[in-house]
Structure formats: structure tokens, C-alpha cells
Amino acid sequence: MGGMTMHGNGLKTFAAAAAVLVAGLHAAPGAAEERISYKSAKSGTSYYQMGVELANAVKGGTDGEVIVTVEESQGSVQNVMEAAARAGNYVFTAPPGLVSAAAAGTGPFAERQNPRFAEIRSLFPIPSLTMHFVMRGDADARALEDMAGKTILLGKGSFGATEGEKYLELFGLADKVTVADAELGNASDALKNGQIDGFVTAGSFPAPNVIEASASTPVSLITLTDEQVAETGRTRQVIPAGTYAGIDEDTVTTSLPVVAFTTTATSEETAYLLTKTFWDEKAAMGESARWWNAVTPELLEGSGVKLHPGAARYYEEAGVDLPDDLR
Numbered sequence: 207m208g209g210m211t212m213h214g215n216g217l218k219t220f221a222a223a224a225a226v227l228v229a230g231l232h233a234a235p236g237a238a239e240e241r242i243s244y245k246s247a248k249s250g251t252s253y254y255q256m257g258v259e260l261a262n263a264v265k266g267g268t269d270g271e272v273i274v275t276v277e278e279s280q281g282s283v284q285n286v287m288e289a290a291a292r293a294g295n296y297v298f299t300a301p302p303g304l305v306s307a308a309a310a311g312t313g314p315f316a317e318r319q320n321p322r323f324a325e326i327r328s329l330f331p332i333p334s335l336t337m338h339f340v341m342r343g344d345a346d347a348r349a350l351e352d353m354a355g356k357t358i359l360l361g362k363g364s365f366g367a368t369e370g371e372k373y374l375e376l377f378g379l380a381d382k383v384t385v386a387d388a389e390l391g392n393a394s395d396a397l398k399n400g401q402i403d404g405f406v407t408a409g410s411f412p413a414p415n416v417i418e419a420s421a422s423t424p425v426s427l428i429t430l431t432d433e434q435v436a437e438t439g440r441t442r443q444v445i446p447a448g449t450y451a452g453i454d455e456d457t458v459t460t461s462l463p464v465v466a467f468t469t470t471a472t473s474e475e476t477a478y479l480l481t482k483t484f485w486d487e488k489a490a491m492g493e494s495a496r497w498w499n500a501v502t503p504e505l506l507e508g509s510g511v512k513l514h515p516g517a518a519r520y521y522e523e524a525g526v527d528l529p530d531d532l533r
Contacts, residue, residue: 462484
């Protein structure tokens with residue numbers, strides 16, 4: 207079959223998730239509830255906040271039968287690695303490409319191969335990592351080429367920093383842009399004080415650090431052409447007008463999908479329950495945190511990681527058409 211399509215009596219109220227989700231379900235003796243440890247990103251990040259929101263949604267959506275505890279994580283690679291060590295009922299989120307690399311024993315997993323990586327299965331997408339090229343309003347920059355001659359803060363070590371550096375090289379800007387030697391956490395103040403002309407960050411929109419910057423300083427967002435998006439090899443993403451203060455036009459940029467995974471050691475019923483609860487509660491989550499509104503089943507397409515049988519059962523019951531490579 208082709209791409210995913212959703213039909214009427216399927217998923218409840220569709221309005222329209224690295225960071226890593228780790229869930230170990232433990233039913234206490236004699237207790238009706240299941241306990242889930244949710245290993246998220248570093249505390250204070252948008253993905254950690256999503257973990258808290260999802261934990262609350264799961265508790266509410268199951269009438270307290272499933273209790274989620276959010277734990278801090280140091281990043282996606284660490285948490286994918288845990289798939290080889292954890293017992294059953296383990297759930298985590300990561301970019302699909304990282305999971306594929308683990309199964310193939312390439313990239314960061316080349317020296318740490320394990321056959322259990324091939325047992326990873328997908329559940330549902332969460333908000334994507336979306337690239338933001340944020341410029342001070344008076345920098346007169348709306349296109350990538352307008353960054354030439356400007357001072358840009360990329361930060362260090364994050365996906366956004368690595369991706370931003372790649373784009374500067376890809377589009378011939380590496381020798382035309384001054385890269386500020388500072389931490390991304392200082393971006394808003396540095397922008398306001400005129401120490402930088404812009405910064406690059408990756409996060410689900412609306413991103414907290416972009417909200418902070420736009421609240422204190424007029425800003426603009428760089429928009430990419432479709433040809434530039436294609437050249438990056440990433441997914442085309444539109445940040446709607448009005449997402450940030452003073453940004454009254456849609457912004458075309460790129461994103462990296464992030465998906466919730468588990469392993470074959472997780473029971474079909476557990477995978478089904480988590481997947482169903484997520485989609486049942488997604489619209490309500492989107493009312494209080496808009497980044498959930500951009501999540502659709504189509505974000506699973508091209509992930510290259512097969513669905514867990516429990517998740518597949520839910521999508522089939524919900525009338526979602528599943529590509530053959532996910533089944």
C-alpha cells in the first residue's frame with residue numbers, strides 16, 4: 207500500500223512526537239496500575255517538557271491505570287544504546303536514522319554493535335526537530351544568502367549546531383559568516399545586546415528559546431526555497447505565520463522526524479495501549495502545547511523501522527493505511 211491516510215472512525219480528533227522516551231512497565235503485585243519510566247532529554251529542554259506532557263496525558267487517558275515517571279537523559283545515542291541492555295517493556299524516542307544506524311552497526315554504533323538493536327520497533331511520532339534560523343529584525347535577513355557578512359551563534363554539540371554548520375558549508379556561507387564563540391543559552395541576550403545578528407537552533411515549534419528572543423527583540427526567520435530544502439536531504443517543514451511574535455508569514459525550513467520506539471520484548475497489549483492512548487490524547491495535548499498539532503501518522507513514513515505488532519494493530523483498527531515497509 208502507499209502512504210498513510212486516516213479514515214473517519216479511526217483516530218480520535220486529529221487536529222491537523224535527540225531526546226529519548228524510555229518506558230519500563232512494572233505492575234506492582236496486587237496493584238491495578240502499571241508503572242512506566244519515561245527517559246526523556248535533558249531537563250529544561252522542549253523534549254523533556256514533552257515527556258511531562260505525555261506522562262500527564264497517559265495518566266489521564268488511562269484513568270490512572272498507567273503511571274509515567276519522567277527521567278532525565280543525556281541524549282539519543284545513550285538511550286538507543288539502552289535498547290540492548292534493558293529488559294522488556296522498554297520504549298524510547300529518537301530520530302529514525304539513529305535507530306537504523308544502530309541496527310546496521312554504523313555511525314556511533316560501529317564499535318558498539320549488538321543484535322538486540324535489530325529488535326527495535328516503532329510506535330508513534332512525536333514533534334520533529336525543526337531548524338530555526340533566527341535573525342535580529344534590523345539585520346534585514348529573510349533568505350539564506352542574507353546571512354553573508356553577519357555574526358551567527360550556532361552553539362556547540364547539539365543537532366542544531368551540527369546541522370547549522372552543515373548548511374553554511376552546503377550553501378557557500380562558511381567563509382562569509384562569522385560564527386560566534388558562545389553557548390546557545392546566551393542567544394537571546396546576545397541578540398538583544400547586538401553581539402550577534404542571529405542564531406541557529408533546532409527544536410519543535412514553538413521553540414522556547416525563539417519565543418524568548420522574539421519577546422524581547424524584533425526578529426525574523428530565514429526561509430528556504432524548495433530547491434534548498436531538497437539539497438539538504440531533510441524533510442520540508444513549514445512554521446506557520448503567527449507562531450512567533452512579529453513573524454506574520456509562513457517560514458519554510460527543514461526538520462528531522464523523531465519517533466517513539468520500543469523493542470520486541472514489549473508485549474503487544476502494552477504497545478497497543480501506549481499507541482492508542484497517545485493518539486486519543488494528542489488533540490487535548492495540542493490545546494495546551496501547540497507543537498503536538500503538527501504530529502500526524504504520515505511522519506512515520508520513511509522511518510525504515512517496522513511497527514510493533516501492537517501499534518500496527520491499533521493503526522489497522524483506526525483505518526490508517528500503512529506502507530508495506532512498516533509492517
